[in-house]
Structure formats: structure tokens, C-alpha cells
Amino acid sequence: MLQAAAERLKQEGSYQTRTMCRLCLNRCGIVATVERGSVVRIDGDPENPHNQGKACAKGRAGFFTLDSPYRVTRPLKRTNPEKGIGVDPGWVPIGWDEALDLVANKLKELQAEDARKLWNVSFDLLCPVEMPWALAFGTLVQPFSSGVFCGNAVHPPIYLNQFAMEAVPDVPLTRYILAEGGQYGAVVHYDTMNAAFELGRNREKIKVVAIDPFCGHAAGMADEWIPIRPGTDAAFLLGLTNVLINELGIYDAPFLKDLTNAPYLVGADGQYVRDPATSKPLIWDAAAGAAKPFDAAVGDAAILGTYSVRDRQVRPAFQLIAEQVRKYPPEEVARITGISAATVRRIAKEFGEAACIGSTITIDGQQLPYRPASVVWYRGLSSHKHAQMNGMAVMLLQTIIGGLDVPGGLIGHHRVEYRATEDGMLAVSKRPGPGWPSSPYPPRTVTPPQSIDLFELFPVACYSRPFAVRAITDPERYKNLSIQPKMLLQRRSNMAFTGCGKEVMAEVFRKIPFIVSICSELEETAAFADVVIPGLHYLEDLQPMPGFAAFTGSKPNVFYGQKPVVKPPFDPPWDRLVSDGEILLELARRAGFLPDVYAACNATWNLRPEYALDTAGQYSYRELIDRYLKNTHGSDRGLDWYLDDGIIVNQRSLKERYPGAFPKPRVHVYQEFMIDAGRQVEAMTSKLGIPWDVSDYVPLARWRPCAAHESNSREFDFYLITAKAPYHAFTASGGNPLLREAGDRMGYECLVMHRDAARLKGLEDGARVEVETDSGKKAHARLRLTTGIHPEVTMVWGSAGRWALSATQGGEPEGIHFNSLLTLDDEHMDFVTGAVDSCLRVKITRAESR
Amino acid sequence: MVEAKVQFFGPVRGIVKKKQQVVVLDDGATLRGLLEELGRSNGPEFQRYIVMDGRTLNPVLLVALNGRSVDQIENLDTPLPQGSVLDVLLAVPIMGG
Numbered sequence: 001m002l003q004a005a006a007e008r009l010k011q012e013g014s015y016q017t018r019t020m021c022r023l024c025l026n027r028c029g030i031v032a033t034v035e036r037g038s039v040v041r042i043d044g045d046p047e048n049p050h051n052q053g054k055a056c057a058k059g060r061a062g063f064f065t066l067d068s069p070y071r072v073t074r075p076l077k078r079t080n081p082e083k084g085i086g087v088d089p090g091w092v093p094i095g096w097d098e099a100l101d102l103v104a105n106k107l108k109e110l111q112a113e114d115a116r117k118l119w120n121v122s123f124d125l126l127c128p129v130e131m132p133w134a135l136a137f138g139t140l141v142q143p144f145s146s147g148v149f150c151g152n153a154v155h156p157p158i159y160l161n162q163f164a165m166e167a168v169p170d171v172p173l174t175r176y177i178l179a180e181g182g183q184y185g186a187v188v189h190y191d192t193m194n195a196a197f198e199l200g201r202n203r204e205k206i207k208v209v210a211i212d213p214f215c216g217h218a219a220g221m222a223d224e225w226i227p228i229r230p231g232t233d234a235a236f237l238l239g240l241t242n243v244l245i246n247e248l249g250i251y252d253a254p255f256l257k258d259l260t261n262a263p264y265l266v267g268a269d270g271q272y273v274r275d276p277a278t279s280k281p282l283i284w285d286a287a288a289g290a291a292k293p294f295d296a297a298v299g300d301a302a303i304l305g306t307y308s309v310r311d312r313q314v315r316p317a318f319q320l321i322a323e324q325v326r327k328y329p330p331e332e333v334a335r336i337t338g339i340s341a342a343t344v345r346r347i348a349k350e351f352g353e354a355a356c357i358g359s360t361i362t363i364d365g366q367q368l369p370y371r372p373a374s375v376v377w378y379r380g381l382s383s384h385k386h387a388q389m390n391g392m393a394v395m396l397l398q399t400i401i402g403g404l405d406v407p408g409g410l411i412g413h414h415r416v417e418y419r420a421t422e423d424g425m426l427a428v429s430k431r432p433g434p435g436w437p438s439s440p441y442p443p444r445t446v447t448p449p450q451s452i453d454l455f456e457l458f459p460v461a462c463y464s465r466p467f468a469v470r471a472i473t474d475p476e477r478y479k480n481l482s483i484q485p486k487m488l489l490q491r492r493s494n495m496a497f498t499g500c501g502k503e504v505m506a507e508v509f510r511k512i513p514f515i516v517s518i519c520s521e522l523e524e525t526a527a528f529a530d531v532v533i534p535g536l537h538y539l540e541d542l543q544p545m546p547g548f549a550a551f552t553g554s555k556p557n558v559f560y561g562q563k564p565v566v567k568p569p570f571d572p573p574w575d576r577l578v579s580d581g582e583i584l585l586e587l588a589r590r591a592g593f594l595p596d597v598y599a600a601c602n603a604t605w606n607l608r609p610e611y612a613l614d615t616a617g618q619y620s621y622r623e624l625i626d627r628y629l630k631n632t633h634g635s636d637r638g639l640d641w642y643l644d645d646g647i648i649v650n651q652r653s654l655k656e657r658y659p660g661a662f663p664k665p666r667v668h669v670y671q672e673f674m675i676d677a678g679r680q681v682e683a684m685t686s687k688l689g690i691p692w693d694v695s696d697y698v699p700l701a702r703w704r705p706c707a708a709h710e711s712n713s714r715e716f717d718f719y720l721i722t723a724k725a726p727y728h729a730f731t732a733s734g735g736n737p738l739l740r741e742a743g744d745r746m747g748y749e750c751l752v753m754h755r756d757a758a759r760l761k762g763l764e765d766g767a768r769v770e771v772e773t774d775s776g777k778k779a780h781a782r783l784r785l786t787t788g789i790h791p792e793v794t795m796v797w798g799s800a801g802r803w804a805l806s807a808t809q810g811g812e813p814e815g816i817h818f819n820s821l822l823t824l825d826d827e828h829m830d831f832v833t834g835a836v837d838s839c840l841r842v843k844i845t846r847a848e849s850r
Numbered sequence: 851m852v853e854a855k856v857q858f859f860g861p862v863r864g865i866v867k868k869k870q871q872v873v874v875l876d877d878g879a880t881l882r883g884l885l886e887e888l889g890r891s892n893g894p895e896f897q898r899y900i901v902m903d904g905r906t907l908n909p910v911l912l913v914a915l916n917g918r919s920v921d922q923i924e925n926l927d928t929p930l931p932q933g934s935v936l937d938v939l940l941a942v943p944i945m946g947g
Contacts, residue, residue, distance in 0.1 A: 115861070115864060138860065138861065139860060139861055140942050140943075142943065155944060417922070421906070422906065427909075429919060430912050430921055438942070442909050444910035445898070445901055445910050447899065450864070450940075455942075455943055461943075462944045463944060465943070596869065600859055603937045604859075
């Protein structure tokens, strides 16, 4: 169909190009139609199963920013040394050579001093040359904005038990989905389109229960929406686990015995009891009445009970779990979460029964375990003071039903290789190369800070980016050990908006002597730059996906990527710019480290000898991509093939789709390693005199209140949260006139409040109100009333409140910039995952006037 | 004698203050011996990253011998082939969202 359409269009002097949408993390395969040099239409790529051939409204409207009047078309230099929100930078256009030399000279100076002082921020994730470039320079790529509020409680537990970066329910085989704090199937996610269509087709077969303070677009389509008090998810999840284990006796005992550390014996100190001869963790063999090393022949591994080993009283890890979750009876969960005890019991029963423990399914002639129940979660659990506890609690629930990477269960994607540790536990395998996993186990050895974001003090986190803000603004607190950036290079990222609040980020930027933005529009962060270099729109960029990074749950994996559909509205000093990566390479050439970039490409792309780069050579970006592609996909699949076709759909074997159904090392229900990790952090921070909270380094999850729960003020009587809207993605779509209009119609600029709560306050729909946090930060918005929100909660949309001219299109900022209301202090930050608490305590009053 | 070229990438260069290093070891030298030599020759600030326990390297250090990660090799006592290339960098925050 696609070929026929292409032929027709070619005859009309137009063409279609298969490429990739970059407006959100789902990265749909799309087809762009070009007529007389302009993109006139975007559709889903019918041959791409990742997004089932579909494109959402955002993706279809994506080309409307190609010709934005706010595009950067020439390098710009700042003339006003003063930097701040609303301060005119005094831009003057300069030539490409002048801009590139200016930046390259700064890079050269900084590399000679200490390359780690370059804060190299990008959230591109696909640009093949950006990590080799960073490694060659002597630093890393640090996608600051994303890590502030995103997967802190998502990636570590999934790496831990599923050796994958993300995990999604196995639609359509699953029968029950608990969607908690993530708007699964409705907004920005890695599997939005596949989920949306599979859920739509299987409405009668799959029950979706949304647990969320706000009835957003996902909850609105669910079978049931259960409003929960913000930041109490761990209590709810532990309550469900309690009912399953202690009231209903529903758990996958054979799986727990054989494939987890549930039977590992634990002493009074919380640590494994080990065999004195081999140091291997012990298991109690109930058949033999004796303790044996975990890998010995065991007749019946005990997971409950108390035993005596070398005159010490010991218990299997699962016994500790059963005791721990008993602290969360439904009545107590109801007090904490606002969800009734009866509902907690009902959901636990539904979830447990849906898991069909003990059942099997036959696929491709093979009988596999069938566990058609799953929990899927995201930012709602991540953005809290105790994000670590939420991540541990949710993974525990999924693990006790044996629902990891088996048909119907929670399926990992973006998987990496795994190995068994000497304790018999699953650990991910690391290799130098793009996409390194940061698994919590085994924990990294704690060392004194060596980085901008104090990452060395976070041995089990996947990132610690918000702590960069604290280390930059208050270096004395960290004994001046953190690296203070002297230069910021930011690309495909908008830290001023997506970071920790506009005033805080302005303070951060003012401390950095030289800032470079590579951007297609002058967004909020570019306003702080000393030099701006024009960047490409995603429809102009040549960036193939690294390997087969796109998966659709348990279905095929897909290779495809971005292609230059149209030419950018400017020319660099060379031929035609087809990637921001070319700008990076040119900077490396002028700064004198291009040979090192080639060496880093050889190492991180794992280039075979026939494609390896000669470090004394000179290659165009296109040549590099040609070798990169051939090395991965074969000699007949280089750049020409990629530009002409460029899609591979690979069917996967049963084992690749459902690795949980095949033998592999044990996974964690009891995170014993956290004890030692916490001790290491405590010892190092005490030695250095750095104030640090290690109280969440515990082997079992518990619920702990956020600062917002402990506010005693009656005046601040609401929680304020934020939610993603389906018509905007981060700051990638704010300047799109069609999406702005869609947002306006949906009340994107409003503060959402429950109708009954508003009535008690004497506020009506449309009223102009003032929001004030208990730390004194204020904002104003128009009120939108609904019954689809927890009565104690108010909500603002995640991408609202932008102030850059390119986003407001010359108008006033619309809506509340949520991040500017946040507080970055010890009470609002998680010292284990690096998360920032995003449930705030506020009061809402009628505003005097606009 | 066995000669190995060690390439340092990323922020680890700020610790060892070099881009690469050539290490010459006795015949029959192993990956473990090479790592121990790197620890000795690069001072205590780098040495603390190379804590080894049995066949496991400190997980903070990412090392690949001739393109294969130490995790894949799973045996630090693997003999070093002549002309080995060792890529070294520190564990990094993930790139994801």
C-alpha cells in the first residue's frame, strides 16, 4: 500500500517518507507526506507494529512547528550579560564559523582544565554520536529534565527483577490491570499506542482499574477509577499484598521457592544466614529438617516459619514479608489512603484471582505459566519523598503472584542481558555502550562525590539529577566535593521548564559561566544561553534507532528511526545539515578531539574490524551512520537501504518474549543488599560531614508519609498534584498551534478541583483563584470543577505555564507552572532514588483580580 | 610478555588524568592482573573503584576486554590475549526518562 502511494506521489512531484515521531517516548513509526517541498500530512506507518500503524493527534500535528516563526535559523550571540527570567538576552546573529569556533575554543579550554566541568545535557536518547562524543570529551550525556520527575521508582525495580528498563502488561493476554499513577495507554509512555489499541479491542476481556487521585484520560477509560490520596500508594500496595498473603493465602509458592529469594534464611540483623564453608545463603529444607546452601538439592524449601540454625533463630525472607505487610490491614490502609477497607479487600481478591496462580497456557505448542494480572505504574509513584518505598512495594506485589515476564503478566522491554551472582540472584550485565543499565543490584561501591549530581552517593539509584541543583546552589553543604559546571551544553532538553522551578533553575544557570543551546526554537532554557546554534526539527533529522529498541510487549521487535523528510530552513557551512550530531562532530573537530570520538564510536558501537573507524581518518556523519547500520544489520543494510526503506520487524522466540517462563536466576522479594548499601552511604557521608538521610535503605518496603501529609495547618487544606495531558508532551509540543488550541478547549490552563470541595469554599466553575503552597509560593489560575478528582486534591496540567515566546506565541503564559511551586529540601527529596516530592500542600482562595 | 592497551572514556579520565595507557605484563597474565596493575599505577583515587570480590568486579566500573564486558566473561582469571584492548569507564546514570 505504501509503495503504491509512493509511486503515485512521485508522479505528482511529491513523496512520502517513513520516519519516526519524536514528540513523546512512544516514538511511533510514521509516514510523512510531502507536497512541493512542504510536509502536508503525517500518518501512522501501517507496517510498523510498535504503534500498530497508528499516530495520535500530537503526532499528526507535529509538522505544524516546522515553519514556526520562532525557529532559530542563524547562530545567535548574547550581548546582555545579565541573565534572568524575562531578561532580554540582546541576541545578535553571528556566522556559523564564529559560533562554532567560539564554542569549540571554550570546549578546548575546559577539556584541558577538567572535562567533567562540562554539563552535557540532552534528552535525545537516539543520537548515535552524542554518547561517543561525550565519552571522548571526558564526560557523559546527562538528560537532566527527564530524571527529575520520571522513572526514579520505575527503572530500578524493573531492572532488579526483570532485567529491563520498562515493563508493561501483556496485552491482550492479561485479564486484569492495576494502573497506578501512570495513565497507562493514554499519555506519554513507551507503550502508549499499543496499549491503547489492545485495551480498546479487548474491553470485554481485560478489566482495568485505575488508582489515581485524578480521573485523567486513562482513568476515564478504565472499568473502575479509585481515587487515592496522593503519596499513599505504598500503603495501598502493601495492603493488597497483606490481604493476598495473610487473608487469602494467594501467592505463587512454587515460583517463590524456586525462582526468588523468598526461602533465603534471614537473621535478626536482617541479613542472609550463610553457610560458613561456602558463604552461600542458606535455605531451610523442610523435608530434611536442615538448612542447606541455596543451590543444594532441597526437598521442600520453607518460605514461612521460624527455624534454628547454629543456635540462632532465623526466618525465611517470605516470613518477614508476611509479617511486614501485616502492618497494613485494610482498615489502616483506608485511614492512610482514603480507599475503603472493603475496596482494598475486593481489589486484592480480584487481582489475586485474576492471576490464576498455578494455571498454564499453551503458546506455539509449549505450555507456559499463565499469570494474567499486572500492575503498571509511573510518575505518580516516582515523584515522592519515599519513591524508593513505592517502587519496592509495587514490584513485590507483582512478584508474589509469579507474574514476571510470563504470558499475561508484566513484560519487561528494553531488556539487557543478565547473569547470576554468587548468591544465585539475577543481576543485569553491563557493557560499555549506549543504554547502560543502572540496576540497584549489586549496589555500586560508594565513593566520594566525583560528579555534578553526587551520583556516587546513590548506589542503587538509576540517576540523581535533582541533586545537581542542590550541589550547584549550595556547594558548601557537599564540602565542595561535587563538580561545579563551568559550561552547559544543552540540546533537545529544556531544563528551565522541566527542571526544578523557574527561579531555582535561573539561579543554577547564573552560576554557570558559559551556556550553549542547540535548539530549533528559542525555548525557556535558550534564554539563558551565551550562544545559540540552530538545531533540527525531528522531521529534518537523520537518527536511526540503536539496534532493536522498540518492542510491543510480548510481540515483535522493530528497528526503524528518524530520517530527514525535509531540508531545514538554513544552511550550515557544509553541504546540508541532517543531524544535530553533525554539529557535535564539527565542534569536536575544531576543538581537536575528533579522533577520540572515533575511538569511542569503535568501543561503544562495538564496530567489527571491517567497519571500525580509523582514528586518523575523516568521516562525514552519513559515512558514520552507514557503518553503524551495516555493523548492526548487515552489509546490505547501510544508509541507502535505511533512507529508502529502513524498517525491520523481527519475530521473537517464545523465550525472548517470555523469559520468565524459562530457567533463570532468582529475583528479589527481599532486598537484603539495601542494608549494606545504606551502611556504605552512611559511612561515607559521615566521614565527609555531608548531611544525608539513609533511613530508606531497608530490605522491605513500608509506607512513610510525605511532608504534605504531616502538615498540621488547617489553612493549607488541599493537596496539589500534576498530571500529563494527552495533547502535550513535555515541552516538545507547546508551540504547536493546533495542540495549543486542543489544550485550550480541554481546559489546559485551569486548576482542577472537586465540585463539592469548591462549593464548601464558595468557589464556582471559572473562578479566578490563587494557589499558595505551605512554603509560600503562589500562582494563579482559572478554576475547572469536576467530580473526577479526589475531594482533597487539586490538579494542574504537567506542561502548562510555559513562558517562552515560542510557546506562548506572543501571548501571556497560560496555566500554572507546577515545578515552580516545588520545594527542594531534605523533607521533599528522596535520598535513595533522587526523586523530588510532587505532592504539595496548598490553600486555594479567590483571587482579587486578574 | 603480554601487551594490553587500556582506553579510558568519560569522567574516569578526570580521575586517572589520561586517555589511554599501555600495560605490559608477564606471559600468562590475566584480566585480574591487568586490573590490579591499573589500580596500582593510577593511585588510590582510582584504586577504590576496582574492589574485586571473587570473580566479581566492583559494579561501578564498566570494563570490556576486546569488546566483551567483564559481566559476560564472568571470570577475572581469563588469560589476556596478546594485543588486548580494554575499555574502561564508570557506571553512569541511565539515559531514560
